[in-house]
Amino acid sequence: xxxxxxxxxxxxxxxxxxxxxxxxxxxxxxxxxxxxxxxxxxxxxxxxxxxxxxxxxxxxxxxxxxxxxxxxxxxxxxxxxxxxxxxxxxxxxxxxxxxxxxxxxxxxxxxxxxxxxxxxxxxxxxxxxxxxxxxxxxxxxxxxxxxxxxxxxxxxxxxxxxxxxxxxxxxxxxxxxxxxxxxxxxxxxxxxxxxxxxxxxxxxxxxxxxxxxxxxxxxxxxxxxxxxxxxxxxxxx
Numbered sequence: 001x002x003x004x005x006x007x008x009x010x011x012x013x014x015x016x017x018x019x020x021x022x023x024x025x026x027x028x029x030x031x032x033x034x035x036x037x038x039x040x041x042x043x044x045x046x047x048x049x050x051x052x053x054x055x056x057x058x059x060x061x062x063x064x065x066x067x068x069x070x071x072x073x074x075x076x077x078x079x080x081x082x083x084x085x086x087x088x089x090x091x092x093x094x095x096x097x098x099x100x101x102x103x104x105x106x107x108x109x110x111x112x113x114x115x116x117x118x119x120x121x122x123x124x125x126x127x128x129x130x131x132x133x134x135x136x137x138x139x140x141x142x143x144x145x146x147x148x149x150x151x152x153x154x155x156x157x158x159x160x161x162x163x164x165x166x167x168x169x170x171x172x173x174x175x176x177x178x179x180x181x182x183x184x185x186x187x188x189x190x191x192x193x194x195x196x197x198x199x200x201x202x203x204x205x206x207x208x209x210x211x212x213x214x215x216x217x218x219x220x221x222x223x224x225x226x227x228x229x230x231x232x233x234x235x236x237x
Contacts (some may be wrong), residue, residue: 141168
């Protein structure tokens, strides 16, 4: 490389550095816009999380109130909100807390217990017939479990009472032939476990503000990177 070429390159680099400095959109201006944008983004994310929590708590409250119609209505509202908004949530998975998108898993315990109790009541008709050589197996199991329920304060739809009934019924040989029927009649817990995932981005006010925030961050990064490259280039030419 000749001396003239060297001077031309150095002159061009200095010119580019000067042009970069003369750009009207300064980094400090971008940062002044970026800071309130970050605050607004965080606020909207927080509002979405609060709204999701309120809708999910309403479903759980309806479950405790044994109102299946209200549960169904609440699940629809919760699902529609989560599917149309970005909801950041801290969920527990395998004993570890992780950041996820959506409601996280929640379980309608009371609705399950009601369904399980209904299944046991249906099994009572099969176990209480005169053809049972051990007599009313369901009744005998009930006598045992009711005594335990009084002792420990269980209610008729308590999970402990239901488990006691199933255990006691299965102790009788005559109940062996319908054991599979009882197990099949009990509903799967997965039917009462819900977990709605939200999209990472939606075409909403929050979604467009997040894109604008990302663009500003990228522009600031590129401007800083170009400045550093030009600065280093001048040191080696």
